[in-house]
Amino acid sequence: xxxxxxxxxxxxxxxxxxxxxxxxxxxxxxxLSRRTRLNKVTISEIVSHLMAQQxxxxxxxxxxxxxxxxxxxxxxxxxxxxxxxxxxxxEWVFYAAWLDGSxxxxxxxxxxxxxxxxxxxxxxxxxxxxxxxxxxxxxxxGLCLGIHGNVYENRIxxxxxxxxxxxDLAGPLQLSLHCPVYLMNEANLCxxxxxxxxxxxxxxxxxxxxxxxxxxxxxxxxxxxxxxxxSGEIGHLIAVPGGKPCxxxxxxxxxxxASERALLDRYxxxxxxxxxxxxxxxxxxxxxxxAAADCLNQFVAYMAILLNNVCRLTDPAAVVLxxxxxxxxxxxxxxIAAAPxxxxxxxxxxxxxxxxxxxxxAGGIYLVLQQFYGVERLKLKx
Amino acid sequence: xxxxxxxxxxxxxxxxxxxxxxxxxxxxxxxLSRRTRLNKVTISEIVSHLMAQQxxxxxxxxxxxxxxxxxxxxxxxxxxxxxxxxxxxxEWVFYAAWLDGSxxxxxxxxxxxxxxxxxxxxxxxxxxxxxxxxxxxxxxxGLCLGIHGNVYENRIxxxxxxxxxxxDLAGPLQLSLHCPVYLMNEANLCxxxxxxxxxxxxxxxxxxxxxxxxxxxxxxxxxxxxxxxxSGEIGHLIAVPGGKPCxxxxxxxxxxxASERALLDRYxxxxxxxxxxxxxxxxxxxxxxxAAADCLNQFVAYMAILLNNVCRLTDPAAVVLxxxxxxxxxxxxxxIAAAPxxxxxxxxxxxxxxxxxxxxxAGGIYLVLQQFYGVERLKLKx
DNA sequence: TGAATTAGTTAATTAGACTAACAAATGAAA
DNA sequence: TTTCATTTGTTAGTCTAATTAACTAATTCA
Numbered sequence: 001x002x003x004x005x006x007x008x009x010x011x012x013x014x015x016x017x018x019x020x021x022x023x024x025x026x027x028x029x030x031x032l033s034r035r036t037r038l039n040k041v042t043i044s045e046i047v048s049h050l051m052a053q054q055x056x057x058x059x060x061x062x063x064x065x066x067x068x069x070x071x072x073x074x075x076x077x078x079x080x081x082x083x084x085x086x087x088x089x090x091e092w093v094f095y096a097a098w099l100d101g102s103x104x105x106x107x108x109x110x111x112x113x114x115x116x117x118x119x120x121x122x123x124x125x126x127x128x129x130x131x132x133x134x135x136x137x138x139x140x141x142g143l144c145l146g147i148h149g150n151v152y153e154n155r156i157x158x159x160x161x162x163x164x165x166x167x168d169l170a171g172p173l174q175l176s177l178h179c180p181v182y183l184m185n186e187a188n189l190c191x192x193x194x195x196x197x198x199x200x201x202x203x204x205x206x207x208x209x210x211x212x213x214x215x216x217x218x219x220x221x222x223x224x225x226x227x228x229x230x231s232g233e234i235g236h237l238i239a240v241p242g243g244k245p246c247x248x249x250x251x252x253x254x255x256x257x258a259s260e261r262a263l264l265d266r267y268x269x270x271x272x273x274x275x276x277x278x279x280x281x282x283x284x285x286x287x288x289x290x291a292a293a294d295c296l297n298q299f300v301a302y303m304a305i306l307l308n309n310v311c312r313l314t315d316p317a318a319v320v321l322x323x324x325x326x327x328x329x330x331x332x333x334x335x336i337a338a339a340p341x342x343x344x345x346x347x348x349x350x351x352x353x354x355x356x357x358x359x360x361x362a363g364g365i366y367l368v369l370q371q372f373y374g375v376e377r378l379k380l381k382x
Numbered sequence: 383x384x385x386x387x388x389x390x391x392x393x394x395x396x397x398x399x400x401x402x403x404x405x406x407x408x409x410x411x412x413x414l415s416r417r418t419r420l421n422k423v424t425i426s427e428i429v430s431h432l433m434a435q436q437x438x439x440x441x442x443x444x445x446x447x448x449x450x451x452x453x454x455x456x457x458x459x460x461x462x463x464x465x466x467x468x469x470x471x472x473e474w475v476f477y478a479a480w481l482d483g484s485x486x487x488x489x490x491x492x493x494x495x496x497x498x499x500x501x502x503x504x505x506x507x508x509x510x511x512x513x514x515x516x517x518x519x520x521x522x523x524g525l526c527l528g529i530h531g532n533v534y535e536n537r538i539x540x541x542x543x544x545x546x547x548x549x550d551l552a553g554p555l556q557l558s559l560h561c562p563v564y565l566m567n568e569a570n571l572c573x574x575x576x577x578x579x580x581x582x583x584x585x586x587x588x589x590x591x592x593x594x595x596x597x598x599x600x601x602x603x604x605x606x607x608x609x610x611x612x613s614g615e616i617g618h619l620i621a622v623p624g625g626k627p628c629x630x631x632x633x634x635x636x637x638x639x640a641s642e643r644a645l646l647d648r649y650x651x652x653x654x655x656x657x658x659x660x661x662x663x664x665x666x667x668x669x670x671x672x673a674a675a676d677c678l679n680q681f682v683a684y685m686a687i688l689l690n691n692v693c694r695l696t697d698p699a700a701v702v703l704x705x706x707x708x709x710x711x712x713x714x715x716x717x718i719a720a721a722p723x724x725x726x727x728x729x730x731x732x733x734x735x736x737x738x739x740x741x742x743x744a745g746g747i748y749l750v751l752q753q754f755y756g757v758e759r760l761k762l763k764x
Numbered sequence: 765t766g767a768a769t770t771a772g773t774t775a776a777t778t779a780g781a782c783t784a785a786c787a788a789a790t791g792a793a794a
Numbered sequence: 795t796t797t798c799a800t801t802t803g804t805t806a807g808t809c810t811a812a813t814t815a816a817c818t819a820a821t822t823c824a
Contacts, residue, residue, distance in 0.1 A: 006810045030771055039813055067770025068820035203609045224601050226697025227585045233694045238687050305620050312615045315608025388779045412802055421782055449801025450789035
């Protein structure tokens with residue numbers, strides 16, 4: 001607990017005005033006064049200050065039934081760009097958004113270059129330059145990198161697919177882009193994305209299933225990243241005591257049974273299609289082929305255990321699942337929720353991600369804007 | 383996020399002063415000014431206000447090397463009493479403390495009366511009256527009841543041992559005691575107790591093993607009770623898919639393998655001592671009898687899995703274990719931490735409760751004082 | 765045209781923290 | 795004993811931010 005003083009009040013209330021505008025713009029001063037419960041006069045002062053900083057602008061006048069028409073205010077979104085990159089092991093996805101969170105064009109997807117530790121940063125710099133050339137030229141509000149691995153205080157501690165640990169990405173990028181650069185675990189970003197886009201609120205858990213399984217934990221509207229940034233490593237919850245060995249050194253981690261990689265391995269084994277891709281597996285699932293169906297049964301069973309364990313410990317209001325499987329097979333989530341071992345209490349929704357592949361990007365943009373506006377909690381207009 | 387105004391500043395800063403005094407009293411105005419970084423003048427104002435409310439008092443003058451001697455201030459602890467009761471299934475334990483958290487005599491332990499739903503509240507009222515007669519006569523700052531079951535917003539939702547759900551304890555007690563009454567889950571109270579007594583800080587998990595297994599989750603110095611107060615139900619994490627049936631309706635809950643009840647059942651079976659008490663089991667453990675040792679091996683193995691799962695999800699800085707087993711067998715915790723499946727990262731301490739049976743009471747007192755002083759986070763002098 | 769209504773501004777008030785200056789108390793040095 | 799530096803704590807006045815009250819401005823409707 002720190003001391004409070006007047007300047008903090010003003011900073012807090014300015015953030016409150018920005019937050020309100022971001023979610024509900026355009027709004028008049030009078031509307032802002034009613035929604036924030038700050039006095040009209042205070043709002044006028046804050047508004048003129050924010051206008052002087054070019055953070056908000058007047059955008060014409062609105063309608064009224066009777067009485068003077070309101071002057072509408074909105075976020076001055078076009079002055080800067082926020083960037084996010086999802087650095088997946090196989091491909092890099094580049095996102096750009098304006099300061100109100102609205103997208104600036106579709107994401108750019110490129111295959112990740114062949115891994116070489118020393119070449120990683122230069123390749124990223126180059127790709128970024130190419131991406132920036134496609135965008136309107138604006139100063140940057142910030143860049144967020146989604147890392148498939150463990151990150152703490154902008155340092156990469158561990159990556160499972162290739163060795164990025166302790167590679168300094170933030171420093172050099174910060175210098176060349178002249179903007180703050182943030183690193184964050186990909187599953188945690190997904191959770192922030194769900195939070196920002198209002199998919200789930202306050203207390204929820206966002207589970208990402210790719211090659212591995214990770215999660216982001218939101219409690220009281222805040223991401224809980226744990227003491228050392230390792231929270232949400234649910235792929236390594238033990239589902240089968242003494243089960244399959246895991247590269248983490250343990251046995252029976254759920255990741256060895258319910259990740260995309262585990263499912264694909266099992267599908268290849270059962271079907272005999274040793275070279276099958278995950279897309280082929282998905283097709284087989286859609287076609288209800290026996291080998292694929294068997295894999296899905298296993299997936300449902302282990303996800304049910306995983307969800308039970310996660311919900312028993314944290315009691316979330318909702319669980320958001322980010323998985324290509326859930327997208328392709330709309331029947332999957334109800335099956336998991338109905339599985340006998342998945343005792344999710346009533347009212348705890350299990351829902352699919354609604355922006356699908358782009359949660360990570362949305363989360364990155366969310367993080368950049370949150371920092372840019374100095375706001376603790378942010379909701380963005382959909 | 384709410385609007386901020388001056389009155390909130392003052393409330394916040396008064397809390398800050400109280401917090402500082404509770405942890406480090408006695409302190410002079412000058413010391414308070416330095417520690418809180420509030421101006422001397424502000425401190426003087428706040429102090430005179432708090433003295434007018436009789437919350438703090440001057441307690442003589444301190445030493446100085448040169449210059450005027452400081453007037454020491456301390457919490458006016460003797461004006462009220464804070465009460466806590468641990469309503470265990472088998473016995474009730476009554477705690478009383480002064481407003482600085484210091485104990486007012488030893489706890490009173492009495493066997494719980496034979497369960498009868500209608501007689502529960504009258505019996506409790508009677509026992510409380512008897513307890514109060516032993517204490518100095520003071521107005522009460524509050525009473526906290528530790529419930530072995532699920533509680534949300536002062537309502538009992540579920541109790542495993544006898545049917546207290548929806549029994550209104552808080553309302554009648556509040557009327558007869560003329561003070562606020564709080565209900566809280568016992569494991570959550572343990573966590574608050576550990577927090578208040580400084581055993582662990584900010585991010586930790588406190589595990590209580592009795593007949594069942596529960597936990598309290600502290601993140602960023604706050605108890606996370608989940609969306610409906612059900613967080614920390616780690617006894618029902620599934621340790622063995624398709625394992626032993628549990629009254630909760632699921633199979634293979636860790637509670638069926640590592641709770642006191644489960645251990646005792648297994649010990650009775652293995653040793654043939656069908657009527658053995660838990661104390662006899664503990665003695666057998668100390669004596670290293672084979673049947674007991676076998677039970678302990680199982681306990682260590684399942685605790686290792688449980689701790690791995692909990693730590694992977696929440697990444698705490700420490701895990702505090704409240705268990706009679708750990709108290710009696712100092713070797714047990716190192717064994718758990720060293721078990722192959724308990725991959726607690728380095729630096730994540732596994733430690734026994736240091737105030738043992740009284741964590742629940744300490745947590746109850748903590749909660750009452752926290753509410754009484756209107757402080758978010760409280761540390762008490764040991 | 766004027767009454768009612770809503771938006772937004774101006775001037776004065778209030779609350780709270782801060783600065784500067786000072787009084788009070790005390791140990792150490794002259 | 796006196797003086798001086800040092801520390802504690804108070805008093806008077808200033809600054810910032812939010813609020814109230816009273817106003818002007820703009821618009822609809824009768």
